[in-house]
Amino acid sequence: MDELLKELHAAGVRYLVVGGQAMRLTGMPRYSMDWDFFIPAKDHQNFAKLNVLLDEDVDAPLVPLGPRGENFIQTYQTRWGVLQFHLGLPGVPSFDEAEARAVVRLNENGIAVRCLCGSDLLAAKKAANRGRDQADIEFLLELQKLGKLL
Amino acid sequence: MLVLRPQQMKITGDYKAKTRLWAGHPKVVASPPGPPLPRFTAQKFRTHAQMNLWKDALLLEIAREVARHGRVA
Numbered sequence: 358m359d360e361l362l363k364e365l366h367a368a369g370v371r372y373l374v375v376g377g378q379a380m381r382l383t384g385m386p387r388y389s390m391d392w393d394f395f396i397p398a399k400d401h402q403n404f405a406k407l408n409v410l411l412d413e414d415v416d417a418p419l420v421p422l423g424p425r426g427e428n429f430i431q432t433y434q435t436r437w438g439v440l441q442f443h444l445g446l447p448g449v450p451s452f453d454e455a456e457a458r459a460v461v462r463l464n465e466n467g468i469a470v471r472c473l474c475g476s477d478l479l480a481a482k483k484a485a486n487r488g489r490d491q492a493d494i495e496f497l498l499e500l501q502k503l504g505k506l507l
Numbered sequence: 508m509l510v511l512r513p514q515q516m517k518i519t520g521d522y523k524a525k526t527r528l529w530a531g532h533p534k535v536v537a538s539p540p541g542p543p544l545p546r547f548t549a550q551k552f553r554t555h556a557q558m559n560l561w562k563d564a565l566l567l568e569i570a571r572e573v574a575r576h577g578r579v580a
Contacts, residue, residue, distance in 0.1 A: 378538070381535065381536070381538060383533060384529065384530075384532075384533020384534050384535055385533070386529060386536045388538060388539060388541070389538065390541045390542075390544075415549060416548055416549050417548070420551075425553075426553045426554070427553060428551050429552060429553050429554060430551070430552040430554075430555065430557075430558045431549065431550070431551050431552075432549065432550040432551075432552070432558070432561075434544065434546065434547055439544065447555065462535070463535070464535060465535050465536065465537040485555065487559070492526070495526045496529060496530055499523075499526050499530035500530045500533065502530075503530055503531065505533065
């Protein structure tokens with residue numbers, strides 16, 4: 358996965374890691390079976406860059422949001438594991454706003470990863486509010502209480 | 508130097524204790540390798556609800572495979 362993260366950075370791809378991996382990168386010891394990426398819904402240049410990078414690994418290209426909400430989430434099984442691309446995120450107004458507040462976190466190997474900021478991650482988790490989100494919400498609220506939610 | 512004895516390190520009856528411990532000392536830990544997954548083609552969804560349904564079905568399939576064969580076929 359480190360290789361892909363470096364390539365995303367080198368190609369200037371606009372993305373924000375969200376979901377379970379974003380939780381892990383805030384310092385919560387947590388397992389996730391996939392990598393969730395929030396990407397702008399209609400940035401055609403960004404889709405082109407992503408499709409070049411993923412060309413050998415996906416059986417269908419990533420495509421922009423359709424007029425009736427098609428392609429809102431696109432999921433692929435790749436050599437890096439399951440990658441999910443979200444063209445919108447409950448609780449977060451827009452990609453552009455989230456990108457302006459984004460943070461860079463280092464993974465366990467020191468690779469820089471652009472992530473949703475802590476407060477947006479908390480908002481997204483509260484909006485999703487599934488059973489499996491509750492532990493994440495508690496962790497983020499605890500970080501917030503300690504002034505560590507960045 | 509503060510030395511914690513085992514009985515001081517144990518917190519009981521407090522469901523949120525581990526969350527406080529993790530948040531007090533956040534550390535990025537490598538994700539363990541996941542189970543092998545059944546092959547699937549690219550999936551596209553209109554909503555998170557649709558995606559969650561598909562994901563739950565996939566997890567159920569994995570659980571059944573493991574129960575049947577001890578591994579994902």
